[in-house]
Amino acid sequence: MKSNAGFVGFDGTENKRTVLAVDAVKKAAGIGGDLNVLLRQPHGRAKSILSKFIRICDVKAYVSDDADGAKWEKAGFSVQGGYDDFFEDSDFIMVGTPGDQETPYVEAGLAAGCTVSLMGGADRKDILTALQEKGFEISDGLEADFKREFFFGLENYEAFSKAKPKVIQCTSCNTTGICRASLAARPLGLKMILGNIDRRHGDPHTVVRASPSAVSIGKGVGHQGTDAGTVFEEVTYSIRASKIPTTVPHTSFLEFVFDGDVTPADFVQSLAETREVVVMPYKDEGGKKHEWTSEIVEAFLSGFERPISPEIFELLVSDTIIPVKLGDYTILQTVMMVEQMSIAVPNHVESYLLSVGYPAEKVHGTVDEALSCVHGVWPDSLST
Structure with a gap:
């Protein structure tokens, strides 16, 4: 070949x-x-x-x-x-x-x-x-x-x-992350994903002329959820994409809506079993907290040797999942991290x-x- x-x-x-x-x-x-x-x-x-x-x-x-x-x-x-x-x-x-x-x-x-x-x-x-x-x-x-x-x-x-x-x-970087999470959530009865993506204004080598304290609020839904919907047609997506001056990685605050009873532990297990998805504990066995995105990225990439340099091809998901019950539905509030340059x-x-x-x-x-x-x-x- x-x-x-x-x-x-x-x-x-x-x-x-x-x-x-x-x-x-x-x-x-x-x-x-x-x-x-x-x-x-x-x-x-x-x-x-x-x-x-x-x-x-x-x-x-x-x-x-x-x-x-x-x-x-x-x-x-x-x-x-x-x-x-x-x-x-x-x-x-x-x-x-x-x-x-x-x-x-x-x-x-x-x-x-x-x-x-x-x-x-x-x-x-x-x-x-x-x-x-x-x-x-x-x-x-x-x-x-x-x-x-x-x-x-x-x-x-x-x-x-x-x-x-x-x-x-x-799929783009953030759409790739949404799709991997959808793949993990679908067996649990996923119906909808909604929320917001915080993404940086530009690539690291780009000079960004933006106030260091200003956030550009996305108007309406972004392409990320819409694009994911072409892959997972049975899931409804409503995801805004806002731009902030700098963030590594892009950070998604998403709510996963499930039909029936689903626990955070159920979702963690399904995420961990999905290719190219890694669950990051908020607190490890030694008692150290992993609460800052930059620290999580550093902790993860420092342990792997990639073909070009330490890259993060995986979707990183914090296990700080908040469950909300709404009638017959369960909503799981999540935080996902997408290393924009590598995940796709x-x-x-x-x-x-x-x-x-x-x-x-x-x-x-x-x-x-x-x-x-x-x-x-x-x-x-x-x-x-």
């Missing part, structure tokens, strides 16, 4: 983690092929990351603009080809550009016969409209791909395998495996083992 994977926006927040994760999983799964990256103008971060990628996994570099090729070569890098060559030499494309910049890469990838995987922030409706306005031929099957549910491999990998889509949109990466990798026809019965175990993804109760009851 062989498949060349190409990455647009290779040095972006999530893609620079996805590249190395795909490399690790390709090796574990015995899949051959190159890792290709598309370069724009050389700048410090891009040059640094490209050097690292070449050293670790021998990526092949291509330039978007031929005029930049000489600049990269002057900086000491070997350039394999240009824009069209990148797509011709790739079988799978992971597009990790900022929002509203995906369309030309989707067009070029599809024209070259690639499977194109999008991150959660892309707007497929706008991309489809733009392609139609440009006269790009859209078959019925391709149009269905643009309108398909979001890809969350832990739930719908097999269904996507049967559909064989050419365009895949993965396993799903990105599964979209690559989907494109090569990797067996559904092997995919989750292969990804979790290759990336050292764990689930259970921190710190002593964790497994891949």
Whole structure:
């Protein structure tokens, strides 16, 4: 089995983690092929990351603009080809550009016969409209791909395998967290999830011009719950997303509504049994409290060695679950932590495996083992 994977926006927040994760999983799964990256103008971060990628996994570099090729070569890098060559030499494309910049890469990838995987922030409706306005031929099957549910491999990998889509949109960081929690809650009679997500204004490397004490209150429901609803159609979601100046990780304050009697202990057990979900005790056996999100993140990541650096691919859920009884329903108030830069990466990798026809019965175990993804109760009851 062989498949060349190409990455647009290779040095972006999530893609620079996805590249190395795909490399690790390709090796574990015995899949051959190159890792290709598309370069724009050389700048410090891009040059640094490209050097690292070449050293670790021998990526092949291509330039978007031929005029930049000489600049990269002057900086000491070997350039394999240009824009069209990148797509011709790739079988799978992971597009990790900022929002509203995906369309030309989707067009070029599809024209070259690639499977194109999008991150959660892309707007497929706008991309489809733009392609139609440009006269790009859209078959019925391709149009269905643009309108398909979001890809969350832990739930719908097999269904996507049967559909064989050419365009895949993965769930975003917070949607991934909501979906994993939904997967854990569904067997207990989940009916609805509502609440608020506190997310930071920008990525860590972005200069954010915001008052350090100001919160931007989300107007209406955010896309996160709506997107999760395409995966779990039987669940109702009403989730606001507010922006705060800085938070690591994103923190979700969500209420899970169940039909019948469900205890916090029931939910903790189900969460701990769900792949890529870790329950964090509020107080450990030594009596130490884990009440600050930053301390929880530090406590967790310091114990694991990841392919690129300590990453948190898991959804972290505090066991401080508050139960409320309302007639025939039980409401469990929860706090979940999403490490924005990493949590969606396993799903990105599964979209690559989907494109090569990797067996559904092997995919989750292969990804979790290759990336050292764990689930259970921190710190002593964790497994891949």
